[in-house]
Amino acid sequence: MSALLRQIPANIPQDIRKIRIENSHLTELPRGSFENVSALEYLWLNFNNITVMHIKSLEYLPALKELRLQGNKLSSVPWTAFQDTPTLKILDLKHNRLDVLPEHALRYLPNLTYLDLSSNQLTIISRDVFYNWPVYQRSQRTEGPLEAISNAVLALHDNPWICDCRLRGFVQFIKSVGPPIILMNSYLTCSGPKFRTGKFFHEVELNSCTKPLTSALDTNLTVPAGLNITLTCFVQASPSPAVWWTYALKLLRTFNVSTEPISEDTVRSELLIPAARPADAGNYTCTAANFLGNASVAVNLRV
Structure with missing residues (x-):
């Protein structure tokens, strides 16, 4: 069909069995596109350039066996x-911009023999996507009686x-998966965190997620006026917290704060107060949070 198409034509023959519109200007699949x-x-x-797919865009297609949407701009x-x-x-669906795969995603695809989600923007997904x-x-x-099960290729x-830790269940699934599910490429690699970048899934062991636990070596500090002082707190958490x-x-000055990992599940945060003044005295609170919760520790400074 014409490479200049901007929407699905309305005059397609009713008995057509194959439609191929590629390298065109389609931007969406509206409701009833193929009614x-x-x-x-x-x-x-x-x-x-498809970016939007209506929830009823595939309505009236009970015989559809193959849907190819490679190289579009779908983020969901x-x-x-x-x-x-x-x-x-x-x-x-390869070469799109998908960044989320909800747990119910594959529930309505009972007869798939090929699913390609490669080259998207997926970072974290649950193993329940596949358990469902x-x-x-x-x-x-x-x-019960054994049934013939077709292999399903998964990319x-x-x-x-x-x-x-959020990817722990999925990594375990990938390590254990076998026929009838066949991975097109079983060497999935990590893009982060930095200390795991480039590692294969089968090389990593991921811990369970934990809420932050904060601590400080000294929660009461005294420093003479005019000297630099560094306040330090440690946070144990997974995934890495903010x-x-x-x-x-109320009297605030701009201080330098640095936060860096010192082990897989621990970060150190330091607040540098240059040339401390009496007005800088008081309670400084270090707070950490991830999706499981938050915690804080207070450090009292006397000048």
């Missing part, structure tokens, strides 16, 4: 849209995975 082509089996929309997909495509076997996938669930059944490589200092008094 008059219910016999459609193959839909290729690669290398367009309305996964419940696949309730309208129960026979879908091939879903190609009917293809995986069928493979885990141990009771997840070339995503910027952040290998901290850390900041607050000062109880």
